[in-house]
Amino acid sequence: MGDILGLIGRRLGLGLIILFVISIIIFFMVELLPGDIAQAVLGQGATEENLAALREQMGLNKPAIVRYLEWLSGAVTFDFGSSVVTGERVTTLIGERFMNTLFLAAYAAVIAVPFAIVLGIIVALLRNSVFDRVANVLTLTSISSPEFFLGYILILYFSVKWGMFPAISSLSEGMSLGDLLYRTFLPALTLVLVVTAHMMRMTRAAIINLLASPYIEMARLKGAPPWKVIVKHALPNAWAPIINVVALNLAYLITGVVLVEVVFVYPGIGQALVDAVSKRDFPVVQACCLIFAATFILLNLAADVGAILTNPRLRHPK
Incomplete structure (x- = not known):
């Protein structure tokens, strides 16, 4: 300890x-x-x-x-001064915006993390199959596409052509949870498409890397079915790299949402940062940048701690 x-x-x-x-x-x-x-x-x-x-x-x-x-x-002491444009305290100005960003990141994470891990396990089970190749092509396409491009594609189909969801994520006080989830679905889906691909590929790579281990071969020789070999033998030893990539993608969900919030006019801290830059509101710009940096460092620390707790070789380096 x-x-x-x-x-x-x-x-x-x-x-x-x-x-x-x-x-x-x-x-x-x-x-x-x-x-x-x-x-x-x-x-x-x-x-x-x-x-x-x-x-x-x-x-x-x-x-x-x-x-x-x-x-x-x-x-x-969380006192970043006052806005030079409105005169309002910076903490008050960006406090609610930061909570909105945390909600959007949590919304996307609840969907993306379990979906990516399960999909990575399935793709590892079906390695070199047609499903594996299709999944790799789709994930590479998702990773290679900028967030704003995916956002505009989703707006084009889900808002303009099909009319299923609003193109602008306008929020108001007193909204029900269902209405809030409905209005923020498209920005959350954009983030899900971006981070799911990376987490799925890392999960697949971590599991496949362990499948050549001697203890995995022994489990196969004993007649264990493929799903049991992966879930009970390979997955526990693959948690360290998976936790690392999940934590890094959670950091991205909070610090990398600027473009997504601008595309959907979502009232988060990323939109506040863009507005402050356009208005030369430097106290707000400095506060937003420092909050982004602190959040990214904190989640990287969480990734390190998770890797330590799940890997005995890191817990006992001697």
Whole structure:
């Protein structure tokens, strides 16, 4: 147990260091943008008094390192300042949007994860069959297609031609769960198509890689049916790579939804990031980027912990 806690502690410390480095990159990338930030926010018609007031509000009169330390100390307590466009607290502005993104990611994950694992097991059972070849072609097509392209294809058929689902995922307060699932089905399906293919192929590869192992050959010689060989013998030893790829795809579902949210006008944090970039709302941009980075690092840590718990060789490295 001590070895596991030590490994988790080291990976958590490494994650915090990486997040600190990313925070420096995020903050100073904004600083390196050409031109006057206040002028970019207010436009060319702004008066000197308004520009001076905005510079004072954003702390642009202070040295960059001082502003970074103030921003970092606020970020540690989830205080990212105020929006320069609306004046609203950034935490309030993106809090509900982030919950919407988490809901969409969870919606897609509930469908994609079990479907991908089961499909990967079936394809491994039917290796080199027609079903295996068709599945490989379809998954390669899905992986190679950009999210926005898949989204527009789904809108074309499911919304325009067939009229089954709305093209725009507009949400409102007081919606029932059924109505919410109905309105967000197309963006969730787009994410499912993107991540299912990757998880299915990794599940298939992990199981097939183990089928040549001596203990698998022994199970076959004892007369165990193919499904039992895979489910009871191969799958438990394949969990480590499967958990890794599932965690990485869950990270993508949260951090990679920007294009999907823009296509379906879904009110998530990705849409908020795009709106903030177009309006030069830099406090919101910095907060969204840092949240994306922290989420990705946290889910990578979860993948490492899952791999450690499911692999005795990682639990006992000596």
